[in-house]
Amino acid sequence: MTEVVLDVRGLSVVFPTLDGEVKAVSDLSYILHRGETLGIVGESGSGKSVSSLALMGLLNKERAHITGRAQLGGRDLLSLPDDEMRGVRGKDIAMIFQDPFACLHPMHRVGDQIAEAVTAHKKVSKSIAEARAVELLGEVGIPNAKERAKDYPHQFSGGMRQRAMIAMALVHNPSVLIADEPTTALDVTVQAQILELIERVKREFDIGVILITHDLGVIAETANTVLVMYAGRAMEFGPAQELFAAPQNPYTWGLLGSMPTVERKLDELVAIEGTPPSLVYMPSGCAFHPRCSYAFDKCTTALPDLRTVPGGHADRCHLTPEQKREALNSIREVASR
Amino acid sequence: MVLYIVRRTLWAVLVILIVLLLTYAVFYLMPAGDPALRFAGKSPTPESIALIRHRLGLDQPWYTQYGKFVKNFFTGDEYGWPGLGYSYVNGVPVLDQVKERTPRTLLLIAGAATIWLVVGVSIGVLSAVKRRTFADRAAMGFVLFGISAPVFWLGLMALFIFWNKLHWTGGTGYVPITENPTGFFSHMILPWTVLALLFAAIYTRMTRNTLLETLGEDYIRTARAKGLSERTVIVHHALRASLIPIVTMFGMDVALLVGGAIITESVFNIQGLGWLAITGTLNQDLPTVLGVVMLGAVAVVIMNLFVDIAYAFLDPRVRYA
Numbered sequence: 001m002t003e004v005v006l007d008v009r010g011l012s013v014v015f016p017t018l019d020g021e022v023k024a025v026s027d028l029s030y031i032l033h034r035g036e037t038l039g040i041v042g043e044s045g046s047g048k049s050v051s052s053l054a055l056m057g058l059l060n061k062e063r064a065h066i067t068g069r070a071q072l073g074g075r076d077l078l079s080l081p082d083d084e085m086r087g088v089r090g091k092d093i094a095m096i097f098q099d100p101f102a103c104l105h106p107m108h109r110v111g112d113q114i115a116e117a118v119t120a121h122k123k124v125s126k127s128i129a130e131a132r133a134v135e136l137l138g139e140v141g142i143p144n145a146k147e148r149a150k151d152y153p154h155q156f157s158g159g160m161r162q163r164a165m166i167a168m169a170l171v172h173n174p175s176v177l178i179a180d181e182p183t184t185a186l187d188v189t190v191q192a193q194i195l196e197l198i199e200r201v202k203r204e205f206d207i208g209v210i211l212i213t214h215d216l217g218v219i220a221e222t223a224n225t226v227l228v229m230y231a232g233r234a235m236e237f238g239p240a241q242e243l244f245a246a247p248q249n250p251y252t253w254g255l256l257g258s259m260p261t262v263e264r265k266l267d268e269l270v271a272i273e274g275t276p277p278s279l280v281y282m283p284s285g286c287a288f289h290p291r292c293s294y295a296f297d298k299c300t301t302a303l304p305d306l307r308t309v310p311g312g313h314a315d316r317c318h319l320t321p322e323q324k325r326e327a328l329n330s331i332r333e334v335a336s337r
Numbered sequence: 338m339v340l341y342i343v344r345r346t347l348w349a350v351l352v353i354l355i356v357l358l359l360t361y362a363v364f365y366l367m368p369a370g371d372p373a374l375r376f377a378g379k380s381p382t383p384e385s386i387a388l389i390r391h392r393l394g395l396d397q398p399w400y401t402q403y404g405k406f407v408k409n410f411f412t413g414d415e416y417g418w419p420g421l422g423y424s425y426v427n428g429v430p431v432l433d434q435v436k437e438r439t440p441r442t443l444l445l446i447a448g449a450a451t452i453w454l455v456v457g458v459s460i461g462v463l464s465a466v467k468r469r470t471f472a473d474r475a476a477m478g479f480v481l482f483g484i485s486a487p488v489f490w491l492g493l494m495a496l497f498i499f500w501n502k503l504h505w506t507g508g509t510g511y512v513p514i515t516e517n518p519t520g521f522f523s524h525m526i527l528p529w530t531v532l533a534l535l536f537a538a539i540y541t542r543m544t545r546n547t548l549l550e551t552l553g554e555d556y557i558r559t560a561r562a563k564g565l566s567e568r569t570v571i572v573h574h575a576l577r578a579s580l581i582p583i584v585t586m587f588g589m590d591v592a593l594l595v596g597g598a599i600i601t602e603s604v605f606n607i608q609g610l611g612w613l614a615i616t617g618t619l620n621q622d623l624p625t626v627l628g629v630v631m632l633g634a635v636a637v638v639i640m641n642l643f644v645d646i647a648y649a650f651l652d653p654r655v656r657y658a
Contacts, residue, residue, distance in 0.1 A: 058561055090564030097562075102555035105574055107652055116573075117563040152653040168563065 005175040005208040006032040006055075006093075011068035011078070013047070013054050013232075020280040024050040026232040028068070029306075032176065032208040032225075037199070039223030039240065040212045041255065045276050047232035048212045052178045054078070056095050057085040073175060091121045094169035098181040100161035104153035110164050111137070111149025117171045136167035140197060159190035166197060170205060177202070178210045183218065195222055216255055220244060228252050231277050231287035234306055238313020248315035248324055250292045253331060286318070294319060294327060338656055341649050349642040354407065356634040361406050364627050366399060376623050378426035385425055392423075410631070421628040426620050431628035434613060439632075441511050442609030445532065445601065446594045448525055452533035453540055454587065460537070461544025466571060468549065476541060483538025492531045492604035499527060509606040528605040532598060536590060543586065547579040554578070580651055588644035589637075596633025 013025040025047040032038050040048045053059050054066050055077055070077040073092055080088065097103045105113060114133035118124060124132075130149070137145035140163040153161055162182060169177055179198055183191035199222055202209045211223060219226055219240065226243045228236040228251065236249040247253055254272035274291040277283050283290050289299040298318050306316045309324075319327070373390040374381065394402050414420030416430030423430050464476035500508045507523035514521040551557065552575050560574045561567075599611035610629055617625035648655045 056562060058558060086564050086566065088564070090562055095562050097555060097559065099555060103559045105556040105560070105578070106654060107577055108574075116565065120564045120569075154654050165559070168559075 002033045002035055004031050005034050005072065006210075007069075007071040008032075008051075008055070009069045009071075011051055011054060011070065012066070013050050013059065014065040015063060016065065017280070022279045023282060024064075024232055024279055025054065028229075028232070028234055030227055030234070030237060032210060034175070034208050035202065035206055036224045037202060037209045037211055037222050038225045038227060039219035040210060040227045040229060041214060041216060041219050042229035043214060043276050045231075045279065046229040048229050049180050051229075052095065052180055052210060052212060056089055056093060056178065057082070058089075058095075087121065090117055090169075090174075091172040092174050093176040093178070094172075094174040095178040095180065096162070096165040096169050096182050099185045100158055100165050101153075101185065103165055104156075104161055106153055108152075109149065110151055110153055110156060114149075114164065114168045114171065117168045121172055132171065133167070136170055137164065139170070140164070140167045140201070141193075142167075157190075158186050159193060162186060162190075162194050163197065166194075166201065170201060173205055174207060176208050176210065178212070180212045181214070182211070184213070184215075191218075198222070228255070231282060232279060233287065234314070234316065235288070236313070236315045237306070238315075242313050247328070248309050248313070249317050250294050250319070250327070251288050253328065254291075257331065257335070286316070294323070338649060341656060342646055345642055345645045349638050352638050352641075353635055356638065357407055357410060357631065358403065360627065360631055360634065361403050364623060365393075365402065365406075375621070376425060378620060378622055381425070389425065421631065422624040424617075424622055424625045426622040427625070431624050434625060435610070435628050435632060438608065438610050438613045441607050442595060442598060442602070442611065444514070444525065445528055445598055445607060445609060446591055448529035449532035449536070449594075450587070450591055452529055453536035456533065457537040457540025458544050458583065461541040462548060462571065462576065464541065465545045465548035465552070473545075476545070480538045480542045483534045483541075486534070488531060488535060488600045489604055491534060492527070492601060495527045495531055496604070509604075511607045511609075524605075528601050528607060531604075532594075532601045540583065540586070544579065544583060547582050548575055551575045551578045577651075581648065584647050584651065585644055588640040588647075592633075592637040592640035595636035596629055 008031070009029050011025055011028040012023070015022040015024060028047070028051055030038065040051075042048050050059070054064070055070050057077065057080070059066065061082075066078055068078055072088070075088065077085065077088065077093070104110065108116075111130055111133045114136060115126065115129035118129035118132050119126070122129075134145045134149050137149055142148050142160060142163055148156075148160075153164075156164060166182075177198075182198065183194050186194060195218060198209060198211070201207070211218070213219060223240045226236070226238065226240045227234055228243075228249060230251050235251050236243060236247065243252070244256075247256060251272075254270070257270040258272060272291055273293075277287055277290070283300075285298070285300045285302050286292070286295070286304055289295040292299065296318070302318070304316045304318045306314050309315050309321055317324070373386050373393060373395060376389050376393065377385050390396070394405055409420030409422070411419065414422065416423065417432050419432070421431035421435060424434060427434065460476050460479065464473045467473050496508065499506045506527050507520060510524060512520035512524050548571075552571075554575075556578075557570060557575055560570045565574075596610060596614065598609065599615055601607070602609045602611040603615065610632065614626055614629040616622075617629065
């Protein structure tokens with residue numbers, strides 16, 4: 001096994017509000033290896049973005065109560081003081097965001113914004129920083145990088161802006177790159193290019209990538225490992241091949257069933273009934289039980305543990321392996337008809 | 338960029354022409370009765386009325402009159418450039434009066450604007466960064482006071498305390514900087530501060546609100562994600578983006594004050610353009626009032642032009658639009 005670059009243990013994020021505590025992330029644990037892509041998937045509000053922002057130290061600590069540990073290169077990111085965390089952020093762990101239109105400063109040149117990332121952690125001259133910016137823009141596939149570095153973000157297309165964001169993230173060869181829905185705001189054709197680019201820089205720069213998305217198609221194409229989140233908790237966690245071949249959790253079944261493919265027409269898609277729960281008034285027991293068609297008595301009272309099931313990966317569900325196998329078979333039978 | 342500036346300048350000239358037309362219409366065409374009679378002031382002689390009627394060309398059609406009015410303004414008349422006519426009440430060309438009064442008003446505005454910009458923006462930034470702390474609340478208290486306190490009351494109180502009681506500053510009146518620099522500052526410090534206070538309060542609140550809004554933008558999160566210091570994030574990223582509304586307001590406020598620092602000028606007896614407009618109105622000295630009004634209107638147009646050009650420097654998106 002390759003080197004572990006990020007080890008998250010028991011991460012919880014709670015926002016105290018006037019209505020009560022919003023439990024955005026509860027007891028989340030995962031590990032990320034160098035050269036691995038970990039796909040985190042879940043609906044809106046499942047805590048996938050918040051958990052990453054917590055790792056980056058980008059949540060307002062006055063408003064978010066963060067507990068747990070996150071080991072990166074011998075340091076616990078979650079217990080670092082602010083100024084030390086600033087030295088890690090953008091250097092050892094970098095992040096790109098969903099909307100590249102809004103994420104670049106509209107009034108600064110693209111090259112300058114990348115050069116600024118260089119000088120944030122390294123005392124080098126402006127010209128060296130600019131040269132590094134041009135080099136990276138070329139690296140991420142911006143043609144004529146030297147000239148385009150002088151452009152402003154509004155002169156870039158959406159795909160080019162996301163490339164520029166990736167270039168900015170790579171400045172200091174980070175160990176971990178978090179990509180938070182990097183393709184959601186882009187055209188479908190551009191989406192594939194950006195995903196390919198992320199895969200390529202992952203290999204070339206030898207980094208661990210966390211890919212956050214609600215699109216299982218994106219996960220299927222790129223992820224080595226998959227973490228399925230629901231209401232702030234990990235529901236299923238395992239190698240991508242295994243998880244797609246033998247998904248163990250009813251919520252994962254729901255996600256897969258609602259995914260359109262070329263073979264499946266829209267009217268054949270099965271939406272997951274209901275809506276995600278309130279993070280303030282969380283359902284008792286398993287948070288998914290009100291929407292789960294396999295729920296029984298125990299699900300309403302006891303939260304299932306995240307257990308390693310026979311077949312090799314971790315899953316949070318009270319159903320027995322036999323019940324799961326049976327249910328999965330009947331789902332597949334219906335789908336193949 | 339050059340093209341943009343040329344285009345904006347041409348627009349400004351067009352706007353000045355329209356402003357002159359409206360001013361002309363208000364003062365020459367609308368008044369009931371003989372404009373010459375109104376121009377002549379309170380107790381005119383028949384000779385002066387005849388002279389005025391001839392000089393104004395009131396026997397000619399209105400477009401000829403307007404043409405002459407515009408021509409005089411742009412190319413000057415017998416009293417110099419720009420041609421603003423003659424004050425029959427005061428017996429001097431309007432231009433000479435304006436030339437004498439303008440420096441006072443401009444110096445008053447320049448000092449006050451410097452103070453309110455520095456004070457307003459710094460307190461605004463501080464208050465946004467230290468949101469919900471004691472400093473923020475204190476700043477908001479200052480804003481409330483600055484906005485509520487009437488300028489004439491503030492001016493009189495300031496005079497009473499710092500001049501009458503403490504003897505720290507000079508009193509009312511204007512001392513030219515060329516004659517006595519110390520006296521100039523000693524006399525200007527109170528009017529500057531009093532005039533600046535209201536604006537400082539407004540700018541504090543605006544800077545705070547704009548900055549707080551900007552701090553919620555995605556590109557601020559990007560800046561933080563790069564590992565920049567909070568100081569760089571605030572100054573280089575957030576404040577930079579917040580400057581546009583501040584510059585817009587600043588241009589308008591300065592322009593409006595050119596013809597309208599009337600209360601401050603009156604309280605401190607500075608006798609600038611505002612004072613000229615007031616006395617002109619009271620004496621029914623129409624050419625003088627007209628001169629100040631045109632000057633004020635042109636100031637608004639020119640400041641707008643400056644703001645437009647400043648936009649292009651501040652925001653690259655404007656440059657290429």
